[in-house]
Amino acid sequence: MNRKQKEITVLGAGIVGISCAINLQRLGFIVTVVDQQEPGEGCSFGNAGMIAPCAMIPINSPGLLTKAPAMLLDPLGPIAIRWRYLPKMLSWQFKFLQNCKTSKVEQITDGLSELTSGALEEHQRLAANGAGATWIRPSPYLYIYESAAALASEEFQWRLRRDRGITTRVLHGNEVQEFEPAIDSRYQCAVVMEDGHGFSPDPSQLVKALASQFQSDGGRFIQADVQQVEIVNQKPNSLITSEGSLALQRLVIAAGAFSGKFATQLGESVPLLAERGYHITLKDSGITPRCPIMNSAGKFVTTPMNPGLRFAGLAEFSGLTEKPNYHFAKRLLAHAKIMFPKINLDDFTEWMGNRPSLPDSLPVIGQSSNFEQIFYAFGHQHVGFLSGPKTGRILAEFIAGQKPSIDLSPYSIQRFIKK
Ligand SMILES: Cc1cc2nc3c(=O)[nH]c(=O)nc-3n(C[C@H](O)[C@H](O)[C@H](O)COP(=O)(O)OP(=O)(O)OC[C@H]3O[C@@H](n4cnc5c(N)ncnc54)[C@H](O)[C@@H]3O)c2cc1C
The missing domain is CATH 3.30.9.10 (D-Amino Acid Oxidase, subunit A, domain 2)
Structure with missing residues (x-):
């Protein structure tokens, strides 16, 4: 892969987004995380912290x-x-x-x-x-x-x-x-x-510590409110944000409960x-x-x-x-x-x-069915804090072209797409 092919953006700095970012970084990707808040301020902030x-x-x-x-x-x-x-x-x-x-x-x-x-x-x-x-x-x-x-x-x-x-x-x-x-x-x-x-005795502090580790290891964090994924010639071209537009090669959508609006923009409406x-x-x-x-x-x-x-x-x-x-x-x-x-x-x-x-209590993890450069990691309902790290690992394996450690088919967005 050349440098451009290794660039990937993660939308969302909750436990799921940061886990995706670190795992992608460990597999050699050049990763940017974008969030409207500091890391670990969304649902990952105040949960019960159970790793159960x-x-x-x-x-x-x-x-x-x-x-x-x-x-x-x-x-x-x-x-x-x-x-x-x-x-x-x-x-x-x-x-x-x-x-x-x-x-x-x-x-x-x-x-x-x-x-x-x-x-x-x-x-x-x-x-x-x-x-x-x-x-x-x-x-x-x-x-x-x-x-x-x-x-x-x-x-x-x-x-x-x-x-x-x-x-x-x-x-x-x-x-x-x-x-x-x-x-x-x-x-x-x-x-x-x-x-x-x-x-975790403080789930938000855990996500913030992981985000700092990601940045010390060369990852980039941008604080911006993402409004839209711009598609040009059937490919993701940029993220339109409150701070201007950010060029995109590949994108992981890990915006927790707010991910539905982006999936809808991409023609894949989900009941989130x-x-x-x-x-x-x-x-x-x-x-x-x-x-x-x-x-x-x-x-x-x-x-x-x-x-x-x-x-x-x-x-x-x-x-x-x-x-x-x-x-x-x-x-x-x-x-x-x-x-x-x-x-x-x-x-x-x-x-x-x-x-x-989501109504079947399973998250969406995997590739968009409309755009091969876009991936999803959202919908973890009651278990996102504990299963975020594994989600990040299996999705990063998939994006890197490896065989994921577990079968991703139960989490495919395809299950919500009307045939
Ligand atoms: C009361 C309670 C207790 C819980 N207890 C547990 C537990 O003990 N164990 C467990 O495993 N799970 C628990 N959960 C569930 C867990 O907290 C969630 O599943 C998990 O935090 C989801 O993580 P996430 O990264 O997907 O979402 P989030 O942490 O919400 O992260 C999404 C990020 O996307 C960003 N974002 C959204 N829209 C935009 C936009 N337009 N532009 C830029 N950024 C955007 C947000 O700012 C946010 O930082 C609990 C939840 C609650 C409410």
């Missing part, structure tokens, strides 16, 4: 349709919809429900499992003992339930995990509080995973929506759990972070442009008090992030 291979279970599940109304009506429930947004998401919802059949969920779990397996090692390999490595911690991961019956109601999901090699240990009664004394005694059942799991999640980080909670804890009923994770104890989760459907609904986020505070009765809730920060979600 067990997260390969999609939110599509066979019983979801019957459970959803109760979840929506529960004042502490994990889901909210802005009703005026409902008509706009009907077609997404329809496709989502089609993917809730047992056979589909098994298939999606296989696709996600390929991306989530070895996530901790993938993160360590990406950081390669650089500054990023200090933001990665191996750790057990605990799922808590109020009763054995509540755990049994999720047997389908636990069976999917066990079938794909996740090792679990179940705790009963006081064993839960012996494992983590701060948890209230109402939680009488738990599952602990100890192998291959971990978390923002599944908004929230966090509350308590600066001085007075509680120091030994590891991250998933509250399975509340669908949120408690992670001991450097900025404080973080409660992150919830799913709100209201589009990309609405202001955050921090009233909804306060449910996390109520849950925090139930889970840890001695917790101090006085001082906290709150945040909202747009999970990029």
